[in-house]
Amino acid sequence: MAFEGLSERLQETIQKIKGKGKVTEQDVKAMMREVRFALIEADVNLKVVKEFVKNVSERAVGSDVMKSLTPGQQVIKIVQDELTNLMGGEQSPIQFNNKPPTVIMMVGLQGAGKTTTTGKLANLIRKKYNRKPLLVAADVYRPAAIQQLETLGKQLSIPVFSMGTEVSPVEIARKAIDQAKEEHNDVVIIDTAGRLHIDEELMQELKDIRAIKEPDEIFLVVDAMTGQDAVNVANNFNEALGITGVVLTKLDGDTRGGAALSIRSVTEKPIKFIGMGEKMDALEPFHPERMASRILGMGDMLSLIEKAQAQVDEDKAKELEEKFKTQSFTFDDFIEQLQQVKKMGPLDEILKMIPGVNKMKGIENVQVDDKQMGHLEAIIYSMTKEEKTNPDIINSSRKKRISKGSGRPIQEVNRLLKQFEDMKKMMKQMTGMSAGKGKKKMKMPGLDALFK
Structure with missing residues (x-):
């Protein structure tokens, strides 16, 4: 993905200043030196780099920041604002003519x-x-x-x-x-x-x-x-x-x-x-503001929500919610959910849109493999209709048959069955907990099954 190198360098740089109780001009200078290198490395126009560094430096050494209780956070906000301004400030919509076409x-x-x-x-x-x-x-x-x-x-x-x-x-x-x-x-x-x-x-x-x-x-x-x-x-x-x-x-x-x-x-x-x-x-x-957030590792929930809304069928979502409540959710429903997740785009890109994911312990070691989705589908498609509806009947001989039919090891079949059962329990609890609060529920379960 674009900005990956720049994103890593900027995030490393702002981490050094983030938690500081006091920020000096020297701190800001050191940070801006790193930012300058990161931008040049990302092939940003030199004139643009100079202007950006100048704008951030001037704002970051202002008295409002220096005397703030959270100066580190203030500096990061300035970097985010200037990055957003650099890319245009706000989204520029199509100018449709009042007299078509x-x-x-x-x-x-x-x-x-x-x-x-x-x-x-x-x-x-x-x-x-x-x-x-x-x-x-x-x-x-x-x-x-x-x-x-x-x-x-x-x-x-x-x-x-x-x-x-x-x-x-x-x-x-x-x-x-x-x-x-x-x-x-x-x-x-x-x-x-x-x-x-x-x-x-x-x-x-x-x-x-x-x-x-x-x-x-x-x-x-x-x-x-x-x-x-x-x-x-x-x-x-x-x-x-x-x-x-x-x-x-x-x-x-x-x-x-x-x-x-x-x-x-x-x-x-x-x-x-x-x-x-x-x-x-x-x-x-x-x-621009969403891209700036993504570059700085702050996620992009608005784009993620829009992607989900574009792919989720509301009627099916309600039907699915009812199935969770009654625990009648089947592997056919599960595969339908996988297809909807797939339509949203590459999984590693989806994860980057979730705020804080990049800061989760061990996230850098998590491999999001799109092939894994194909493996899950192969296992499910190798089940009979009865097995998809009632996975409890899948005994060791059935597991062997499913493993052979899907070309996947029996350990993967076991793992999917366990995850499916755990997910059903979790979603039943979640629908129960949120029913009285009127909150919108997540309709994209099973993402954990795609990590290995």
Whole structure:
């Protein structure tokens, strides 16, 4: 995940100052020296690093902090605030036009994932904002890009406007907007051509498309893996075209995160969305304050709750709660829960969103293995219907059969059966305890079964 190295370095640094009853200027200087190294190592723009260090230092040596009862905590809060400000302060939403259609231009260099991101954005706009998007295939120089967009459209059941490769992109964009008005598509997302590098011809074409109808948004798609180059690309596109926001792709990859911390300061344009995986729902609105919390190891419960809400079926959740109360919860229900957890994303990423998890004793030795989920599923699928409903009947010969059928050792079968029984007891207690208090209950049990 992006920011991993930066996150570790910053957390180590702030731990040294956190519990101090008194903080001196020397303490702050030593801390900021470490922070400076951490940011440079993360490939953050040097000008941005200097500005950040200056802002934190000035606030941290102020009398309010020095005389505070918890100066260490105050300094950490300042670092968090400045990190949030560095990335834009607050989430920047899509600017929808009051007179549809809203026109969004997707621009960027080849290889940044622009066409895939265009599909992801249409999917998000339809689900999150309940709009009717129309995708427009305007990259006439790459037939593969047109085919890719048409394939994504079919996959997502979202219409795609295409006129092949013989018509000019400007004409395609014009006709697409006309069709959107006729078909009542309230958002038009234009996938424009990219190049391997920025040139005058590309920029002129994009300006011509922009001239048809001033887009409500011009989103630049950049690959976070390219580090400082992403910042340079953003700057060049912004100067030539006037972008309204940035979409950072591959932020889930092995990237140092410098682009996310630099782009906002250098271009003065917000990061609107971040790509966090290959799946078509792996595009998220960018929340600077939540990202700052995650970098500093403070978790991100709001994003976790949103992920859970997007995947949990409320009716099924109520039905499940009733099963816990009556202890009629079966392995079929369990596997359904596993599937919902899986949809939320990689388990190690989910854990990082929970505040305080990184500080738990021994957490660094816990391996969250996505394959483990597959192993659990294999064991459960090897059970008969009767065994899934009533695990008490699973004796030693049945365990051997399940072990053989799933290709998993008998110890794993035993462990799953024990965990399942323990979980049923625990969930019965939890539903009983919270019933009278009217609190919302957790509907994602069994995460412990995924650790080994």
